[in-house]
Amino acid sequence: MKSMIGTGAVASPILDGHGPSVFASALVAGYARGESPEQALEEVLGRVDARDSTFNSFVHVDKAGARAAAARSAQRWRAGTPLSPMDGVPITVKDMLAVEGLPSRGGSLTTSSAPAARSAPVVQRLLNAGAVVVGLTATAEFGGAPVTISPLTGITRNARDPSRTAGGSSGGAAVSVAAGFCAAALATDTGGSIRVPAALNGVVGLKPTGGRIPTDPGSVLHTMGCPGPMANNVEDCARLFGVMADSRFGHPQRLEPPALQSAPIELRQIRFVASRTLGHASWLDPQIDASFTALIRLLRELGCEVDEVEPAWPDPSGIFLAYTRANYAHLLSDLDEPGLALLSPQVRDARAAGLQLSAADLLKARAAREALVGQVDDLLAGRHILLTPMTCVTAFEADRFTPSNPELQHSPRAWTPFGNTFNLSRHPALTMPCGTAANGMPIACQLVAGHWQEPLLLAVAQQIEQQLAQPDAGAPAMPVDTPVLEPSDAPAADTPSNRTARLKARVHEIRQEADGVVSVELRGLPGGALPPFTPGAHIDLHLPIGIRSYSLTNAPTERHRYVVAVGLPANSRGGSAYVHGDLKAGAEIEISAPRNLFPLVDGDGPVALIAGGIGITPIRCMFNALREAGREVTLLYSARSRQNAAFADELAQQPGVRFHFDDEAGGPPDLEQLMAHAPQETHFYCCGPSPMLSAYEQTGARLSIAAERVHLERFSPAEDAPAVSQAGDGVFTVELAQSGMSVDVVPGQSVLDALLDAGADAPYSCREGICGACETTVLEGTPDHRDSVLSDSERAQGKTMMICVSRCAGQRLVLDL
Numbered sequence: 001m002k003s004m005i006g007t008g009a010v011a012s013p014i015l016d017g018h019g020p021s022v023f024a025s026a027l028v029a030g031y032a033r034g035e036s037p038e039q040a041l042e043e044v045l046g047r048v049d050a051r052d053s054t055f056n057s058f059v060h061v062d063k064a065g066a067r068a069a070a071a072r073s074a075q076r077w078r079a080g081t082p083l084s085p086m087d088g089v090p091i092t093v094k095d096m097l098a099v100e101g102l103p104s105r106g107g108s109l110t111t112s113s114a115p116a117a118r119s120a121p122v123v124q125r126l127l128n129a130g131a132v133v134v135g136l137t138a139t140a141e142f143g144g145a146p147v148t149i150s151p152l153t154g155i156t157r158n159a160r161d162p163s164r165t166a167g168g169s170s171g172g173a174a175v176s177v178a179a180g181f182c183a184a185a186l187a188t189d190t191g192g193s194i195r196v197p198a199a200l201n202g203v204v205g206l207k208p209t210g211g212r213i214p215t216d217p218g219s220v221l222h223t224m225g226c227p228g229p230m231a232n233n234v235e236d237c238a239r240l241f242g243v244m245a246d247s248r249f250g251h252p253q254r255l256e257p258p259a260l261q262s263a264p265i266e267l268r269q270i271r272f273v274a275s276r277t278l279g280h281a282s283w284l285d286p287q288i289d290a291s292f293t294a295l296i297r298l299l300r301e302l303g304c305e306v307d308e309v310e311p312a313w314p315d316p317s318g319i320f321l322a323y324t325r326a327n328y329a330h331l332l333s334d335l336d337e338p339g340l341a342l343l344s345p346q347v348r349d350a351r352a353a354g355l356q357l358s359a360a361d362l363l364k365a366r367a368a369r370e371a372l373v374g375q376v377d378d379l380l381a382g383r384h385i386l387l388t389p390m391t392c393v394t395a396f397e398a399d400r401f402t403p404s405n406p407e408l409q410h411s412p413r414a415w416t417p418f419g420n421t422f423n424l425s426r427h428p429a430l431t432m433p434c435g436t437a438a439n440g441m442p443i444a445c446q447l448v449a450g451h452w453q454e455p456l457l458l459a460v461a462q463q464i465e466q467q468l469a470q471p472d473a474g475a476p477a478m479p480v481d482t483p484v485l486e487p488s489d490a491p492a493a494d495t496p497s498n499r500t501a502r503l504k505a506r507v508h509e510i511r512q513e514a515d516g517v518v519s520v521e522l523r524g525l526p527g528g529a530l531p532p533f534t535p536g537a538h539i540d541l542h543l544p545i546g547i548r549s550y551s552l553t554n555a556p557t558e559r560h561r562y563v564v565a566v567g568l569p570a571n572s573r574g575g576s577a578y579v580h581g582d583l584k585a586g587a588e589i590e591i592s593a594p595r596n597l598f599p600l601v602d603g604d605g606p607v608a609l610i611a612g613g614i615g616i617t618p619i620r621c622m623f624n625a626l627r628e629a630g631r632e633v634t635l636l637y638s639a640r641s642r643q644n645a646a647f648a649d650e651l652a653q654q655p656g657v658r659f660h661f662d663d664e665a666g667g668p669p670d671l672e673q674l675m676a677h678a679p680q681e682t683h684f685y686c687c688g689p690s691p692m693l694s695a696y697e698q699t700g701a702r703l704s705i706a707a708e709r710v711h712l713e714r715f716s717p718a719e720d721a722p723a724v725s726q727a728g729d730g731v732f733t734v735e736l737a738q739s740g741m742s743v744d745v746v747p748g749q750s751v752l753d754a755l756l757d758a759g760a761d762a763p764y765s766c767r768e769g770i771c772g773a774c775e776t777t778v779l780e781g782t783p784d785h786r787d788s789v790l791s792d793s794e795r796a797q798g799k800t801m802m803i804c805v806s807r808c809a810g811q812r813l814v815l816d817l
Helices: 024-032 037-055 064-077 121-128 171-178 195-201 234-244 287-301 317-331 337-342 344-353 360-378 419-427 454-469 496-500 573-583 613-626 648-652 671-676 690-702 751-757 794-795
Strands: 057-059 090-094 132-137 184-189 206-208 226-229 270-273 305-306 383-391 429-436 442-448 502-514 519-523 538-543 546-551 561-567 590-591 607-612 633-639 657-661 683-688 711-716 732-736 743-747 775-780 800-802 812-813
Touching: 024 037, 024 064, 024 234, 037 057, 037 064, 037 090, 037 132, 037 383, 037 573, 064 121, 064 132, 090 171, 090 287, 121 132, 121 607, 132 171, 171 184, 171 195, 171 226, 184 206, 184 234, 195 206, 195 429, 206 454, 226 234, 226 538, 234 383, 234 429, 234 454, 270 429, 287 305, 287 383, 287 429, 287 442, 287 454, 317 344, 317 419, 337 633, 360 419, 383 454, 429 454, 442 454, 442 800, 538 561, 538 573, 546 561, 546 613, 561 613, 573 743, 607 613, 607 671, 607 690, 613 633, 613 683, 633 648, 648 657, 671 690, 683 690, 690 711, 732 751, 743 751
Parallel strands: 090 132, 090 184, 270 305, 270 383, 607 633, 607 683, 633 657, 683 711, 732 812
Antiparallel strands: 057 132, 184 226, 206 226, 206 429, 383 442, 429 442, 502 519, 502 590, 519 561, 538 546, 538 590, 732 743, 775 800, 775 812
């Protein structure tokens, strides 16, 4: 059997020539094809045995535990039931995070060698998601230094050059990734501890928003010391982060952070602000400065706006030291003299300094920290990303705590001035390779985004990574069309090609959810993660009787499957009847990528959801997503009878859900009562049969609710939609700007049919003006809109039209096709 390591993914050029790297995305794709997590693990363990004596990246290798986990994962993959996008992926865990059954030492001789009784919350999430923990990686003592030298393990060495430092405090984690001992690593970052070693070893590291990832109860540095991922590329970093941040894998937080959601972006639309000093960096290696300058130039050539600003921020080291020294005093206050003698001089001195701090000192540091939060927010105001270098030097000698450069001798942390600012301010920050020094050592940059904006940060980083990997770095920026977040993610850009792209899928299961309603679970072929989607999205099923659109009802985090629910109306055009009577588990069909005409609006205000019958399909997905995000949400679920209400038993267990059954109530629900008494600024979302939607729209208008707060989705054309063919329709001409083709459209014929008859290529799906697949840009002419998709304002603008039903109000249309 061929090797599974180092295949199927493209890394940054900085990784070339340093041996094969391990990519989670490639491993998972292989597992879906029938390759084994057990084989991947054995190859990784073989590398560790052969090479880690050079680097000293591990504290403990758990071969037995990892093999047992890989065997369980292999069984799940054979059964087609992987737990997550990290199932079977070999990872390492920094020895600052407990793993049940393994000693948790924190790089110190003062800690117990007894096995941990339980895993840290974030570790347990990954175990629940099926990740395979290879072992624990080396750290500076209690994570307290930007290099990895500890009394317990000694010196950890750089994966690119073992004579140089790995950085710290997560040096072992960074080396385990860069040396090919795992696909990704879980580490912690209190002052740059993920980002500094990632930079020095040429891998990607993310410090999430403070408080995003759960930490041990009672953690003093909860919003400063963040668990975070490391990987060989941005996609895998995002994959691990998505599972870490997913409370479905356990340990929901008392105050759950916002859900991971983002929109497609193009790099040229991103506004950057760049700083070489953050107001206090004293010196920058000329090669790092040149690499940073080249990155800014590349971004500008790609069309990005980049403002270069040097803010007048003071050095935040004093604030940082007040917090960390107080933490050491708290953690180590009970150590006796023999115990103190086992500490490294750095930690012993920090503890002593912490014991001298007064309450006034800590309150002063807290006030300064909050001021820093405002300063970072102000710098990001009107911009998306702050760009900085990551370190002032490349990796230096392995046995030193600081570089020998005379310009950086005034402070032990003068060479890492870009890290702890964002631990204090709680902003998410990511480091990634952006160049190579003359001695072959990696150079890295840092990207910082607003609070909770990890999806944007990762999407931008992936596009930069792609541009840096191109031989011609000046090539035009392209939209992201590959996943960068697992399990929640930005969908692909909504272009005609993406709207009509076909994916192969297998029907995994068909379930009877209620009288006249079945759910269909689809899995991608050959396997692996499916394209991402957001609540409210739908997909097309290419069935033998035609194309039919159905809303997705499962959680967007479930990237291994799509689930649609299909009712069986009396007036079925054949699609629903086919699904109910002829479609079977195991069948292979083609589907479209998801698209969303019914998205949730960003915000934190209240939401009222209204579902009628099979309209529960997208509404269920929305309700669960809003609940997970901690939003105030209610759901009115109306159906003809209890027997017709799909998912009713599940939803009945949730607070905020109210049912209405027509046969018991004697008629339809009172929408006016609901909408009139909802909190001010509530956004309403309704999906159901046409009579309900008409009543819903009329009620919103009667109550003078702003149109932008009244959202709906139709499964059939609006009752008042103009007929596709009307008396008086005349002949008009359609010109296609891209191809130069000219086509006449006659009465009774749609634009779409005329184009297809003439051999033109055009996107389409429903042919009823309700799914949005055929939306096309109008360059000249006035459309005669007959669809049920566009709003009144969009119709008035006349910039797009649904070519499957709409026509021309004049004699000529020019379309962007």
